[in-house]
Amino acid sequence: MGLKSARVKLQRSLRAQAATMLPPIPPEIWRYVAQFLPTATLLTLFSVNRVFLDIAREARYRAVCFDAYKTAKPLAKQLGNSSFVHTVRIQPWLIRAKEYRPPSGWRILYSCVSASAHNEDKYESQMQLVRRVQKQTRLLADTIRGFPNLHHYHIDWDEGPVQDEFLVAVLDALIPTIGRNLYSLNLKIPLRHMLALPNLSQYLPRLETLSLTIHTGSHDAQDVAQRMEGLVFFLNCLLRNLSSLTLNTTPTSMYLDLGVLFAHLAHGRRLKAFALCIPFDGGHLPNPKSLRRFLMQHSPTLESLTLETTRAAACPRPSATSNYFWIRDAIKDHHPPFPVLANLSLALRPLRTDLSPLLLSLSGLCSLEQLKLGERPLEFVELWRLLEVLSQAPKLRKLNVRVRWLSPEIVDALAACLPQLEVLQLDFAEIIHCEPGSSVTSTLSQDSRPTELALFCAALKSRCYPHWSLTRLAVPESQREPIRWLNVLERVFVECIPALGRFEELLVV
Structure with a gap:
């Protein structure tokens, strides 16, 4: 026993001497080393020390995605009130009632003697669905509210069926709480929910980057025009502070005219980056003059410009031949040209004929990188x-x-x-x-x-x-x-x- 005790004392003494000889490495050094490691490698180094545990958590939870309740529930428990989360992406899903279970023998007998049994089952199923919607949306909203460092928020609707209550919970009810810390907002939502956007602009005082995907579907022209008025108000309220604006449209959008939108947009004095992606046939921009005017208005500050295309629009009437040249007409004859433009991305599909207008526009871009x-x-x-x-x-x-x-x-x-x-x-x-x-x-x-x-x-x-x-x-x-x-x-x-x-x-x- 005496020999064993002496061995333990010796080990403790050696550890104490090692601790005095090797001072602990500062956390800043570990974090500097972590910058050169891939994310997949960082996630495996959580057991090295306490610093790497925090680094691994930051790498894993910096950006989270909620796309189904099955995965959102355990993720919410893991996160809690996590200060690591900076980016949240939500893909709204359709909440369904629980799977049908065969009724018991007593229930079958009761349904045979009671005419109201079917109505009771239908009502119970509806109430069950309501409770499931409330439960899932409450969990999602409460989890996101607990992220103190959330700065980037993304709602990516897949154009499928989804409950209105879901979108109200993650947009209308949540933005007033988290909006004041947001620097970036990316939205793709149904047209009917764009009515809520004007009221939400007041809760986004620090927003610098906005990406908006417009989907009108088969809504009639009058309904689309009414929603666009609210969208113009929303954008004009935010353009005062925005440094980056991205607008996308879906090819399945009918009766959509972005010319009206650009004609009423205000001047964004801080706007440095603008991106537009619409069908290549110009079906959503019958008159590119308003876009050209918008670009000329912001040419002194624009450092990045992106004009890209998707497949042809599903318009009631085929687009005019002149609409195909919307990119050419939007960028030609800018005097003076974009003085500080450093990044330019253009789709050449609408420019199949003569590239001379494009080359003329490029000739004056001395700051292009x-x-x-x-x-x-x-x-x-x-x-x-x-x-x-x-x-x-x-x-x-x-x-x-x-x-x-x-x-x-x-x-x-x-x-x-x-x-x-x-x-x-x-x-x-x-x-x-x-x-x-x-x-x-x-x-x-x-x-x-x-x-x-x-x-x-x-x-x-x-x-x-x-x-x-x-x-x-x-x-x-x-x-x-x-x-x-x-x-x-x-x-x-x-x-x-x-x-x-x-x-x-x-x-x-």
Whole structure:
């Protein structure tokens, strides 16, 4: 016993000496190390020490999503009054009554002798559904109210059936409580609930970012017009402080005219970013003049502009041909051009004919740093004209563009015209060894693709771009079996571009 006691004392003495020799590492050091670890790795390090336990909790609960009661109930118990939660996303779900259970023998006998048994069962089922709605919405609302650091709130309705009480609980009744701490709000709600938006604007004094998806469905034109009046009031109340505004419409929206909305929007003196996504045929913007006026009004402050499209609108009447050019008409002839615009993203699908108005608009953007042109591939001649214009943008560092095919001439043109480019996202479906001539058809045959890939690699191996600042390149993988060119292209591009440090697959949505 004496030997064992002496061993224990020695161990305690060694621990005490180690504690005195190795002072505890400050939490700031651990948090600095955690910045370089992936989220999945952080979640496994909660048992290292108390600091990593807090870091793992922050990483896990910084953004939470409630999309079903089955998962929302245990998540609410885990969170409690969590100060880690900064972002909440809600996908409203349809609350149903409990599953039907076969009645007992006594109940069957009672239903045979009582004519009111069926009505009683129906009433009980309705009351049960009411209680379930109240229970689930109360749990959800009480949980969200307990997040003191909630700054980003997102309601993403999937256009399916949902109880009105659900949306009232998470929008009308909740915003007055949590709204004063919100910096970002993202809403997609049914049209009938937009009537509540004007009253909610007073509870959002710190809101800086607003994203709104408008869905009118099959509502008639008069009903849509009434709701839009309330939406205009809501936006005008918030535009005074907004720095970012995003407006989206669903293709299934009928009788929707955003021209009326833009015609009545006020001036947002702090607006730095604007994004609009509507059907490509311009069905929701019959007259783009009001959008153009809105952009001209905010051009002195806009640093980011995004104009994207979805599929054609489900309008009662087909859109006029002139509506297809809503992007061209919205950005052309801006005098002066956007003086501080740094990020521009445009959909080229409505610009299938002549790119001259687009190129003219780009020629005056001297502060442009990022450019994305999507939704249709560019021919080599179009790309060359674009690069000639972009060569006058000395600050351009990131380019996302889609071409018909990849060729050595395209790589040469990019390196020659944009030597300062650092990030390139290049989308294409084919690879050829030279730009099309009489010997190259518009569509490659299955047998010629491996040959074209080999010739392209051989042509690129004889080139070198020592003055190209490109550090990151993303290209798509081949979609045709059995050809896979990603690994081959990586080896070739790393050899001919000395500055290239990151080559990755471009995921095309």
